[in-house]
Amino acid sequence: MSTIKLSAEIFDPWQELADFQAQAVDMAGKYGATGVFVGSMRDFNEGDEVRGMYLEHYPGMTEKQLQRIVEQAQSQWQLLDVLLIHRIGQVWPNDTLVLVAVWSAHRGDAFDASRFIMENLKSQAPFWKRETLESGQTRWVEKNSDGYLKQP
């Protein structure tokens, strides 16, 4: 089970989670762990103030790659359900950019699978960020920061 959405509108990740869980009646009582990652837009990057950002994507390929990443996670871990929402189009500081939520019986699957989905999304899903700085100048973000800072 999985739900993958691209959203051109602002969304509240916590409301999305509450609504999703309220509807997932078959899962109630079955999950012991929910792994959640929420990515939000900062008002700074690379030492500059950022006023806004445009999220370009490749319609069709983006959905296809996200689906593949979620399927890979489902094949590697025991997951009851997955919810993935990513913004597209114009976004503003403090907007939620991405929500990844994974439900499983035990925490190991939820932790590992949500991390896997997020890191693979970062490196494989065709999205590109174009920032508008305080000066009005625009620039493309060239690379992501590292997701793993320390090995346990």
Place this chain on the structure above:
Amino acid sequence: MSIKVLYFASLKDRVGRSYDELTIDAPLTVLEVWHRANPHMDMPGTVLASINMEYVGLDAEVSDGDDVAFFPPVTGG
């Protein structure tokens, strides 16, 4: 053979187009498609490529009707 070549993000800005329609008379690799579409511009070393929305290497062969896309490293999330 007819193929469509798409460009995204900063690469779209650099080539100055969002897509090309190419007519070719023999099979080409992805790299050859780039050179055919952009004869005066070397392909930036970081470029990623896809055929019909699947990632491919630059030596992959392009077939009639394929959509080939070129784009910079992805930065979502």
